[in-house]
Amino acid sequence: MTETPASPLPSPKERRRLRESRSLTQTQVAAQVGVGRATIRAWERGRSTPSGREGEAYARLLSGLGSTSGPPAVLTPDQTFDALYAFCAPALVRQTYLLTGRRELAREAVERAFQLAWQRWPEVARDRDPGGWVRATAYEWALSPWHRFRPSHRPPEPLPADPADRALLHALLELPPSYRRTLILYDGVGLDLPETAAETEASTPAAAGRLTHAREAVAALVPELADPAALHQRLLELATREHLSAAKPPTVRTCGERRNVFWTRAAIAFTIAIIGATSLTLRTAPTHYEPPVAPAQAVHGVPSPAALGPLSQTEQALRAKLHREADGPERLAPAAR
Incomplete structure (x- = not known):
């Protein structure tokens, strides 16, 4: 028989609140x-009902959260952003390193994602999963194909010291980016299949297929990781051994604000340049249409002028004929005085 908690449980939505x-x-x-x-995620979504000793402990915890005296403290946007950064950034940098195999790119991707989150903080703060929003943005930035053209990313990255870690990282980097991302989200981060599919913008069957093929490819290169539980543990160990750190939250916020100011000023300057160019064009443009002058062309078929000299018999006969057939008066010749 299924046991029920002694304390009444609130609705799933109220549990999360x-x-x-x-x-x-x-x-x-x-x-x-x-x-x-x-399990907590399933309880908050109503997919399962708390029961047994765990259900009783969960009911007591929720009862204590609801009966705590006084309203919750109101945090400023800076404080909420710093709290999210302190909670998510360290683990996210290590996860991004597994995704890319580059330490500096992992730090840069996470900082850029949080800078973008700070620029859109009202939107991100109201998101159901702010950490997931930042994670998806960091992964998209880290997997951009344009990074391969950067000079700083052409030299090879130093590999981990442990041979087992090198073998696992090599197996991960051999996967296609979409397969690698799915494997890290499911076996590394611990998301369930629908959440993994939503974050990778794929259907649940497609995400399941990518996960299966990724596990098979990793197991072919590292046979001892054929067990998903062993793979999950090794991913956590590999990420933990890399001592990666991100910048402090105030630094990230300041850099994001500076970048926002820079792009705002650049957009204003570009708009002013377009307006100036348009005004100059309107002032200097002609007000009526002037057809272009045709280029000079050589005229062919014109007979060459006759040379001066006495007329031939043929020319004399032609002149006499013209004189006879002319209807008008004779040509006037000037008279000598």
């Missing part, structure tokens, strides 16, 4: 209840 009102993550709640993060 209570957790977020105290700025708790699903991982933190799962650690307090003694279950996995996927």
Whole structure:
């Protein structure tokens, strides 16, 4: 028989609201209840009902969150952004390193993603999963094919010291980018299949196919990682061994603001240049149509002028004939005085 918690449970939507009102993550709640993060996610979405001892612990936790005296503290946008950055950035840099195999590119991608998030903070702060929004943006930036043309990315990246880590990283980089991203999201980050499909903009069957082929390709190169549980553990170990760090939250916010100001001024300057060029064109353009002058062309078929001298018999006969047939008066000749 299924046990039910002693305390009444709120609705799934209210469970999530209570957790977020105290700025708790699903991982933190799962650690307090003694279950996995996927279980907390399923309880908050209503896919399953809490039961047993875990359900009782979850009900007591929610009851404590709802009965805490006083309203939750109101944080400023800077504080909420810094809290999200401090919670997500360290792990996200390591995940992006698994995705690209380049340490500096991983740091740059995460910082660019958070800078874009700060520029769109009202939108990102209201998102259902701000961390997922930043992660998707960082992955898109890191997987851009244009990075291969950058001079700083042409030299090879130093490989990990451990041979097992080198073999796993080599197997990951041999995968197509879409397969590699799906594998890291599912086996590395721990997303379920629908969430992985949504973040990679694919259908659930397509994401499942990519995951299966990616696991098979990794297992072909590293046979001891054929077990998904072993692969998950090795991905976590490889990411943890790389001592990667991101910039401080104020630095990221300042760089994002400066970049925003720069592009705003560039857009204004470009608009002014377009307006100036248009005005100059209108002032100097002709007001009526003037047909172009045709280029000079040589005229052919004109007889050459006759040379001066006495007339031949034929020319004399022709002149006499013309004189006889002329209707008008004779040609006047000047008389000598």
